Amino acid sequence: MRPSATSEKGSAPSQATFRFRCIGCGLVSNSAAQDFRCPNCGNLLEITDSSWNSLNPTALKALWRERRTLNESIDLSGVWRFRELLPAPQSEQQIVTLREGNTPLYDLPQSSRATGVSRLYAKHQGLNPTGSFKDAGMTVAATFARQAGYRWVACASTGNTSASMAAYAARGGMRSLVLVPEGKISWSKLSQALDYGALTCQLRTDFDGCLRLLQELVRRAPVYQLNSINPFRLEGQKTLAYELLEQLDWDPPDHIIAPGGNLGNSSAIGKALLEMRDLGLIPRLPRLSVIQAEGANALVRTLREAGGKHLVSMQPETRATAIRIGNPASWEKAVKVLQATGGACEEVSEIEIAQAKAEIGAEGIGCEPASAVTLAALKKLLQQGFVKPDETVVLVLTGSLLKDPDYTMEFHRGDLFKGTAHEQAHEQESAKLNPFRHPPVVLDATLDAVIKTLEQADKSDPSNE
Numbered sequence: 001m002r003p004s005a006t007s008e009k010g011s012a013p014s015q016a017t018f019r020f021r022c023i024g025c026g027l028v029s030n031s032a033a034q035d036f037r038c039p040n041c042g043n044l045l046e047i048t049d050s051s052w053n054s055l056n057p058t059a060l061k062a063l064w065r066e067r068r069t070l071n072e073s074i075d076l077s078g079v080w081r082f083r084e085l086l087p088a089p090q091s092e093q094q095i096v097t098l099r100e101g102n103t104p105l106y107d108l109p110q111s112s113r114a115t116g117v118s119r120l121y122a123k124h125q126g127l128n129p130t131g132s133f134k135d136a137g138m139t140v141a142a143t144f145a146r147q148a149g150y151r152w153v154a155c156a157s158t159g160n161t162s163a164s165m166a167a168y169a170a171r172g173g174m175r176s177l178v179l180v181p182e183g184k185i186s187w188s189k190l191s192q193a194l195d196y197g198a199l200t201c202q203l204r205t206d207f208d209g210c211l212r213l214l215q216e217l218v219r220r221a222p223v224y225q226l227n228s229i230n231p232f233r234l235e236g237q238k239t240l241a242y243e244l245l246e247q248l249d250w251d252p253p254d255h256i257i258a259p260g261g262n263l264g265n266s267s268a269i270g271k272a273l274l275e276m277r278d279l280g281l282i283p284r285l286p287r288l289s290v291i292q293a294e295g296a297n298a299l300v301r302t303l304r305e306a307g308g309k310h311l312v313s314m315q316p317e318t319r320a321t322a323i324r325i326g327n328p329a330s331w332e333k334a335v336k337v338l339q340a341t342g343g344a345c346e347e348v349s350e351i352e353i354a355q356a357k358a359e360i361g362a363e364g365i366g367c368e369p370a371s372a373v374t375l376a377a378l379k380k381l382l383q384q385g386f387v388k389p390d391e392t393v394v395l396v397l398t399g400s401l402l403k404d405p406d407y408t409m410e411f412h413r414g415d416l417f418k419g420t421a422h423e424q425a426h427e428q429e430s431a432k433l434n435p436f437r438h439p440p441v442v443l444d445a446t447l448d449a450v451i452k453t454l455e456q457a458d459k460s461d462p463s464n465e
C-alpha cells in the first residue's frame with residue numbers, strides 16, 4: 001500500500017507554483033494533511049497560485065479557443081484545456097482523463113415561455129463521461145493522487161462522486177474504496193461503481209455518517225481522499241465556469257443557479273468567477289445562487305438562523321438523494337461565495353422538484369432530481385423579484401436523467417409520493433403534477449389497439465388545439 005512516487009503525499013511538487021491556503025486563518029503552506037484541513041485552525045484549504053496574476057486575459061481566451069481544434073488528449077479534455085488556471089502536475093503524462101467537460105449549453109424554449117425569461121440556459125454537466133459534474137473535478141484530483149503514488153483512493157458519496165471516482169481510479173491504475181449510505185443512493189450510480197471495479201461498502205448510516213467515517217479512515221490508512229474537501233477536486237470543477245463564459249463569448253450572465261449538497265460545486269463555481277473577475281477575463285460577476293431541497297436545507301438554515309456564522313446541521317430527507325446531506329463540509333466556502341457574488345440561497349419542495357424535473361425532460365434534455373431544484377427555484381426567485389425576466393439566467397444541471405430511473409418511473413406512474421407523509425399533506429398539490437405524467441400503456445399486440453391509443457393521445461394533446 002506504500003506510495004511509490006517521489007513527491008511527498010499531499011504536497012505541491014517542488015517546482016509547482018500553487019500553494020494551499022486556509023479559508024479561515026489564511027495560513028499558506030506547501031503541503032496539506034490527509035484531511036485537507038488547516039493545521040492551525042482546522043478550517044478547509046483551497047488552492048492558490050500567484051502565477052495566475054500575471055496571465056494575459058486576451059491571450060488566454062485565444063489560446064483556449066485554439067485548443068478546441070487540437071487532438072492531444074490534454075486539449076480534448078474540457079478541463080485541462082483551461083490548464084493555465086489549474087494546479088500543474090509534474091508532467092502531462094501523469095494526467096488521468098476521460099475527455100471530461102466540453103458539455104453543452106442548451107437554451108430552454110419551453111421553460112423560457114413559461115417563466116418569461118427569454119435568455120434562459122442550462123449548462124448540462126450530466127453529459128460528462130460518468131454522467132455528472134463530478135468528472136471535471138475528479139480528473140484533477142485523480143491526477144494528483146496518481147502523481148503522489150497512492151494505490152488506494154476513497155470517498156463517501158450519495159452516488160455520483162463514487163461513480164466518478166471509481167472510473168478515474170480505474171483509468172489511472174488505482175484501486176478505489178467507496179462508502180455509501182445503504183439503500184439511500186440510486187441503483188444506477190451504485191452499479192457504475194461496481195462496473196468500474198470499486199470496493200463498494202454500503203454502510204448502515206447516511207451520507208454524513210459515511211463522510212465522518214472516511215475522515216477517520218484517512219488518518220489511519222494510506223488512502224487518498226477524493227471527496228470535495230479535496231481542493232484539487234474543486235479546482236477541476238472551476239472549469240464549468242470557464243467553459244460557460246467561453247460559450248457566452250465572455251459576456252457574463254446575470255444569474256447562475258446551482259444545486260447545493262455538500263457545497264463543493266457552488267464553492268468551486270464561485271472561486272472561478274472571482275478569479276476570472278480579478279484576472280480581467282470577465283468585466284463583472286454573475287450572482288451565484290445555491291438551491292437546496294426543503295428537507296435537506298442546512299445552508300438555507302445556516303444563513304437564515306445563524307447569519308452564516310455557524311453551521312445549522314440537520315437530519316436530511318429528500319427524494320433528490322444526490323443532495324440528501326445535512327452536514328455540508330464546504331458550507332463556509334459556500335457562504336463566502338454567496339456573499340461575494342450577491343447570490344440567493346433558496347429551498348424548494350419535493351413537488352416543485354418533481355415538476356421542474358418533468359419540465360426539463362419535456363425540453364428533450366432531462367436531468368436527475370437534484371439538478372431540477374434549479375428550475376424550481378428560478379420560479380421562486382422570479383416571484384420574489386430577485387431575478388428579472390429580462391436578465392440572462394444559467395441553470396447548472398449536475399446529473400444525467402439516467403442517473404435515477406426509479407425516480408422517473410415512479411413519477412410517471414404516479415407513485416413517487418405514495419405512502420409517504422408527503423402524499424397526504426400535499427394531495428392537491430401532487431394532483432398538479434398529473435399533466436406532466438406520461439405513464440407507459442400496456443396493450444394487446446394489435447394494430448387496432450395501437451391506433452386507438454394514438455388517436456386518443458392526439459385528441460387530448462394540448463398542442464393540438
Ligand code: F0G
Pocket residue numbers: 132156157158159160161162228259260261262263264265266322323368370371398399
Ligand atoms: N447534484 C448532483 C447530481 C450531485 O450528485 C451532487 C452531489 C450535487 C448536485 C451537490 O453538489 O455536493 O458539490 O454541493 N453529490 C455528492 C456525491 C455529494 O457524493 O455524489 P455539492
